[in-house]
Amino acid sequence: MVSAGASRVRSIGRVLFVIGLIVGFGHALPSAITVNDTQPDPPAVLFSRQLLAARHLQVGDVVELSGDPSGANPQQFRIAGSYEPMPDPIRVTSERLEARLHLPDLLRLTGDPDDPQDDDSLSAINVKLRRPEDAEAFARDWSARVPAIGVRSSSGGETEHNPFEVLSRFHQAIASLTVITGAVFLLALMVLLADERRETVGTLRLIGLTRARVLAQVLVEGAIIAGAGAIFGVALAALTEGVFNAFFQWRYDTSLIFVRVTPSIAWRSIAVAIPLGMAASVLASWALVRSNTLTLVRR
Amino acid sequence: MSGSHPPIVEARDIWRIFPMPAGPVAALREVTMEVSEGEYVAIAGPSGCGKSTLLHVLGCVDTATSGELRLEGRDVGALSDAARSRLRLEKIGFVFQRFFLLPMLTALENVELPQAEAGVPPAVRLNRARLLLDYVGLGHRADHRPSQLSGGEMQRVAIARAMANRPRLILADEPTGELDQATGEAIAGLFDLLHKDGTAVVVVTHDPSIAERAQRVLRMRDGRFVDRELA
Amino acid sequence: MRALAFAWRSLLRRGGRSALGIVGIAAAGALMFDMLLLSRGLLVSVRELLDAFGFDVRVLASEGIPQSRLPIEHALETARALSALPEVASAVPFRIGEAEVAAESERPDEVALFAVGATTRRIWTVVDGRDLSGREDDALDVVVNRRLAERMNAGPGTSLELRGRCSATPSILPPVTVRIAGVATFPFDSGAQLTMASRFEVLDRLCERPVGEADLIMVASRPESGPDAAVDAIRKARPDLYTFSNDEVIERFERVGFSYFRQISTALAIVTLSFGIVLITVLLTVSVNQRLGEIAALRAIGFSRHRMAADVLWESALLVGIGGLAAIPLGMALSIWLDAILRSLPGVPATLHFFVFEPRVLWLYAGLLTGVALGAAIYPMWLVTRLPIAGTLRREFVS
Numbered sequence: 001m002v003s004a005g006a007s008r009v010r011s012i013g014r015v016l017f018v019i020g021l022i023v024g025f026g027h028a029l030p031s032a033i034t035v036n037d038t039q040p041d042p043p044a045v046l047f048s049r050q051l052l053a054a055r056h057l058q059v060g061d062v063v064e065l066s067g068d069p070s071g072a073n074p075q076q077f078r079i080a081g082s083y084e085p086m087p088d089p090i091r092v093t094s095e096r097l098e099a100r101l102h103l104p105d106l107l108r109l110t111g112d113p114d115d116p117q118d119d120d121s122l123s124a125i126n127v128k129l130r131r132p133e134d135a136e137a138f139a140r141d142w143s144a145r146v147p148a149i150g151v152r153s154s155s156g157g158e159t160e161h162n163p164f165e166v167l168s169r170f171h172q173a174i175a176s177l178t179v180i181t182g183a184v185f186l187l188a189l190m191v192l193l194a195d196e197r198r199e200t201v202g203t204l205r206l207i208g209l210t211r212a213r214v215l216a217q218v219l220v221e222g223a224i225i226a227g228a229g230a231i232f233g234v235a236l237a238a239l240t241e242g243v244f245n246a247f248f249q250w251r252y253d254t255s256l257i258f259v260r261v262t263p264s265i266a267w268r269s270i271a272v273a274i275p276l277g278m279a280a281s282v283l284a285s286w287a288l289v290r291s292n293t294l295t296l297v298r299r
Numbered sequence: 300m301s302g303s304h305p306p307i308v309e310a311r312d313i314w315r316i317f318p319m320p321a322g323p324v325a326a327l328r329e330v331t332m333e334v335s336e337g338e339y340v341a342i343a344g345p346s347g348c349g350k351s352t353l354l355h356v357l358g359c360v361d362t363a364t365s366g367e368l369r370l371e372g373r374d375v376g377a378l379s380d381a382a383r384s385r386l387r388l389e390k391i392g393f394v395f396q397r398f399f400l401l402p403m404l405t406a407l408e409n410v411e412l413p414q415a416e417a418g419v420p421p422a423v424r425l426n427r428a429r430l431l432l433d434y435v436g437l438g439h440r441a442d443h444r445p446s447q448l449s450g451g452e453m454q455r456v457a458i459a460r461a462m463a464n465r466p467r468l469i470l471a472d473e474p475t476g477e478l479d480q481a482t483g484e485a486i487a488g489l490f491d492l493l494h495k496d497g498t499a500v501v502v503v504t505h506d507p508s509i510a511e512r513a514q515r516v517l518r519m520r521d522g523r524f525v526d527r528e529l530a
Numbered sequence: 531m532r533a534l535a536f537a538w539r540s541l542l543r544r545g546g547r548s549a550l551g552i553v554g555i556a557a558a559g560a561l562m563f564d565m566l567l568l569s570r571g572l573l574v575s576v577r578e579l580l581d582a583f584g585f586d587v588r589v590l591a592s593e594g595i596p597q598s599r600l601p602i603e604h605a606l607e608t609a610r611a612l613s614a615l616p617e618v619a620s621a622v623p624f625r626i627g628e629a630e631v632a633a634e635s636e637r638p639d640e641v642a643l644f645a646v647g648a649t650t651r652r653i654w655t656v657v658d659g660r661d662l663s664g665r666e667d668d669a670l671d672v673v674v675n676r677r678l679a680e681r682m683n684a685g686p687g688t689s690l691e692l693r694g695r696c697s698a699t700p701s702i703l704p705p706v707t708v709r710i711a712g713v714a715t716f717p718f719d720s721g722a723q724l725t726m727a728s729r730f731e732v733l734d735r736l737c738e739r740p741v742g743e744a745d746l747i748m749v750a751s752r753p754e755s756g757p758d759a760a761v762d763a764i765r766k767a768r769p770d771l772y773t774f775s776n777d778e779v780i781e782r783f784e785r786v787g788f789s790y791f792r793q794i795s796t797a798l799a800i801v802t803l804s805f806g807i808v809l810i811t812v813l814l815t816v817s818v819n820q821r822l823g824e825i826a827a828l829r830a831i832g833f834s835r836h837r838m839a840a841d842v843l844w845e846s847a848l849l850v851g852i853g854g855l856a857a858i859p860l861g862m863a864l865s866i867w868l869d870a871i872l873r874s875l876p877g878v879p880a881t882l883h884f885f886v887f888e889p890r891v892l893w894l895y896a897g898l899l900t901g902v903a904l905g906a907a908i909y910p911m912w913l914v915t916r917l918p919i920a921g922t923l924r925r926e927f928v929s
Contacts, residue, residue, distance in 0.1 A: 070600060092790070166875045173868055174561075174798065181557040181802070185809050188550040192816045195547070252789075351924060360830045361920035381834050388832025397926060399827030403543035413831050415532070460831070472923075 044080035046100040050253055052082050054097055065099070067110035075109055077101070087256035089164070096254070126154075183276050186229075190222060190277075190284035198288060205293040218285040219278050226277020230270040237261045306333040306369075307468050307499050308357055313366035315352050315522075326352040327363070328522040336467065339494040340501045341513035349522040350503040351472050357501065358391050358470045359383045371467070388417050392461030392498075394471035398453040400445040406432060406456045407441040413463040424463075431459035435489060451482030458489055462498070469493055471502045475509060487512055533837060537844030540817070547813060548849060554809045555853025556860055559899065562802040563861030564868060564885060566895055569795040571869075571886035573784055579882055580776045582717040583653045585622070585748035586757040588779065589764060590772040602771070605744030606647050612747065617755035617763040623647040623744035627733050628695035629726070631682065640695065641678060641724045644716075645733040651750060652714075654727055659686025659712030662729055669731040671711040678724040679713045686712050694736025706735045718879040791884065803902060806853075810846055810906030818842065818910045825914055826922035839911040846907035854899040862887070 064074035085096040135153035142151040244259040315327035326349045342350045355361035368375045400409045414424035432438045435455040475483030487509045541548040591600040605623035612621035625645040630638040693705045716725045751760035757775040764773045865885035872884040
C-alpha cells in the first residue's frame with residue numbers, strides 16, 4: 001500500500017472519511033455541532049459512539065457541522081448511524097469524538113468558498129498496488145513526476161522506531177526481568193524442597209539408588225513442578241484476560257484489546273518454564289546428591 | 300510429701316485432658332504434689348504415663364485443664380502469657396532431652412541467651428556464663444558451636460543455660476535419654492551438684508542411676524502417682 | 531542477644547537460603563524501583579523540559595489538540611499587551627509549522643519550524659554563529675539544530691531552499707531561500723528531528739496565513755510574582771484567551787497523556803510487591819517450621835511471644851532490607867536500559883526521560899519494602915506466636 005496520508009480512499013466521492021474537526025477537550029464542540037430538526041433531507045453523517053454519547057445525540061437527529069473551529073458557515077446533516085472507531089493504541093487516551101461524511105459533503109464543508117478549485121483537493125489518497133513489493137519504487141517514481149505532492153510507502157523503513165515495535169521491546173525487557181525474578185523464586189523453592197527431603201534422598205541412596213537415578217528423579221520433579229506452574233500461570237492469564245480487557249476498555253472507552261494470551265505465548269511460557277525448573281532443581285539438589293549418604297540420614 | 304523447706308511448687312488436684320478425635324484423653328488425673336526449696340525429685344514411670352505432661356504443667360508451659368498450681372505461692376493460672384514467660388525466664392530452668400541449643404550460637408552465647416532476655420547487662424552475663432561453663436566443666440569449650448560438641452557436652456551446656464538466671468527450680472525431661480551410660484552418669488553428677496547448691500530439681504527419667512540419686516521418686520501410671528517413696 | 535542480632539545469626543545459619551531470598555528481593559526490588567522511577571518519571575521530565583524553555587505560562591486562543599486550535603489573531607499586539615502586565619516579564623508569540631528542505635537524498639527532508647515574533651527571549655541556545663536579529667535585512671535568517679546543519683552539510687552563512695508544508699501537504703508556493711544565522715540546541719529536539727527557528731516572515735512566505743497570527747504566546751512571569759499571579763492577570767486582562775501555567779499543563783498531561791505508564795508501573799509494582807511478599811513468606815515459613823522444636827524450647831526457657839515474633843520480623847526485615855538495598859543500584863542500571871528502549875519512540879525529545887530519579891521515590895520505595903517485610907512476616911509470626919509449647923516439645927521427642 002502506498003499512502004499520502006492517514007485516510008483510506010477506495011473510490012473518491014463515495015468513501016466515508018474520518019474528519020478531525022471535532023476533537024480535543026470538547027470546548028469547541030458547542031459552536032461546531034448544533035442539533036436542528038427543521039431542515040428536510042440533509043445529507044447523512046455517521047457519528048462515533050463516543051460523540052453520540054458525549055453530545056446526548058441519537059440516530060436520526062439533525063445536526064449542524066462546521067469546518068471552522070469557530071463554527072462559521074455551518075451545514076446541516078442527519079445522523080444516519082453510529083460506529084465504533086478503529087481501535088488505535090496511539091490514541092488510547094484521547095476521546096474519540098469523530099464523524100464520517102461522504103467525501104463531497106466533507107469537501108463542501110471544509111473547502112474555501114473563495115477558491116473554486118478547493119472542492120477538488122484532498123489531503124490524501126491511499127493507493128493499493130497490484131504488487132505491494134513495488135511500493136518503494138512507486139513512491140520514488142511519483143515523487144519525481146509530481147514534485148508538489150509527497151508519495152510514501154506506508155510499510156517502508158523505520159520499523160526500529162515504530163511505536164509498537166518500541167513498546168513491544170519494552171514489554172519484552174520487562175518480561176525478561178520477571179522471568180529472571182521468577183527463576184530465583186523457583187530456585188528458592190527447589191532449595192527448600194531439596195532441604196526437606198534430605199533424609200529421603202539419604203534413604204534412597206542407602207537402599208542402593210545411584211546418584212544419577214536420584215538426580216533423574218529430581219529433574220523429572222523439577223520439570224513437573226515448573227510445567228504445572230507454567231500451565232497454571234497460562235490458565236490464570238487466560239482466565240483474567242477478559243477482566244483486564246474489560247477494565248481497560250471501560251477505563252479508556254475503547255474496543256482495543258490490551259491483553260491476549262495467544263497459543264504462541266502460552267507455548268513460549270511453558271517452553272521457558274520447564275528448562276528453568278529442571279535447571280533450578282538440579283542446582284538446588286546438586287549438593288544434596290553429592291553429600292555423604294550417612295550425613296543425609298543423620299539429623 | 301515434701302521436704303522441710305517451704306514449697307516452691309504446689310500442685311493441687313491437677314487434671315490435664317487432651318481432646319482427641321477418638322475422644323478426650325486424660326494425661327493427668329487428680330495429681331497433687333509439692334516441691335520444696337532445694338529438693339531433688341525424680342518422676343518415673345512407663346512411656347505415656349503423663350510424666351512429661353506433668354513437667355510441662357509444673358514448668359508453666361502447659362495449662363492444667365483443672366486444678367491449682369502455685370509457684371512460690373502465686374497462682375499460675377491467673378497469670379497472663381507474658382507473665383508466665385517472665386516467670387519461666389527468672390524462676391525456672393529447663394533441660395530437654397534433645398538439648399535444643401541454638402546451632403548458630405557458641406556455647407558461651409547459648410548460656411548468655413536467657414540472661415540477655417532477662418535484661419542482664421552484657422559484662423555481668425558474660426562473666427556468669429563463663430562461670431557456669433566452668434561449673435559444668437566446659438570452660439575450655441566456650442567458643443565452640445553445638446555442632447562441635449558431643450552429646451554429653453551439649454547437655455552440660457544446656458544445664459549451664461538452665462542455670463543462667465539463677466532459677467530456684469530446674470525441670471529436666473529425660474536429660475540422659477540421648478546419652479550413653481557413662482555420659483549419663485556425668486550429667487547425673489551435675490544434677491547432684493545443683494541440688495547440693497540449693498536448687499530444687501525435678502527430673503523426669505527412665506534412668507535408674509538418676510532416680511536413685513533423688514530424695515524422692517514419684518512413680519506414675521495412667522496419669523496418676525501410684526506410690527511415693529523417699530530415696 | 532537482642533532480636534536483631536538473633537535474627538542476623540539465624541539468617542547466617544541458613545546462608546544459602548538467605549542469599550536466595552536476598553537475590554529474589556533484589557531482582558523484584560529492582561523492577562519495583564524501576565516502576566517507581568517510571569510512575570512519575572515522564573511527568574518530572576516533561577516538567578523539566580517545560581521549565582527549560584524559560585517560560586512558565588502558555589496562552590492559546592482555544593483548547594484542544596494543536597491541529598484543531600484557533601490561532602491567536604493580532605499576536606504581536608497581544609504579546610505586547612501581555613508584556614505590559616506587571617506580573618509578566620516577557621511574552622513571545624510562536625507559530626509552529628513544517629517545511630521541506632532539499633537534501634542530497636532523493637526525498638526532501640521534513641523540518642520542524644518554529645517562528646517567533648520579534649523578541650529577544652528564546653527557547654533555544656545558540657552554540658555556533660549568531661541568533662536571529664530584529665533587523666529588516668535579516669528577516670529570512672534561520673537558526674538550525676546541529677543535526678540539520680550536519681545533514682545539509684551547512685553552517686552559519688549557508689543558504690537553504692525551503693518549501694512549506696502547510697496542512698500536512700507540500701505547499702504549491704514557490705520555495706523560499708533562507709540564510710543560516712547560527713546553529714542552536716533546542717530543548718524539545720528528538721534525536722532524529724531536524725529543527726529550525728525563524729522570524730514570522732519565513733513562515734508567512736512558506737504558507738499563506740493571515741499576517742500577525744500565532745499558534746501560542748509563551749509568557750515568562752516575573753520572579754517576584756510567580757506563574758499563578760501571571761495566569762490570573764492574563765485571564766483578567768484577556769478572558770477570551772486560554773491561559774495555563776506549566777503546573778496546569780502537567781496536571782492535564784497527568785490526567786490524559788500519562789495513563790499508560792502510570793497503569794503499567796502500578797500493575798508491575800503490585801506484581802513485584804506480591805512476589806516479594808510470597809517469596810519471603812515461603813522462606814520464613816519453611817524456616818520456622820524446621821525450627822519448631824527450638825522455638826518451643828526458647829518459649830519454655832522464658833522467651834515471650836512478642837520476642838519470638840520480633841525475631842521473625844527482624845529476619846524478614848533483614849532479608850528485605852539487604853535485598854532492597856542491593857536492588858537500588860541494580861534498578862538504576864536497569865532503568866538506563868529500559869529508558870533507552872522507550873526513548874527510541876519517535877518524536878521523543880532527546881532531553882526527555884521516562885525513568886527519572888527523585889528523592890520521593892526512595893521514600894516510597896522504603897515504604898513499600900517495609901510493607902513487604904511486614905506482609906511477609908505476618909504468617910510466620912502468627913505460626914510462632916500460636917505455637918503450643920508443650921505439644922511441640924512432645925512431638926519433637928516422639929519424632
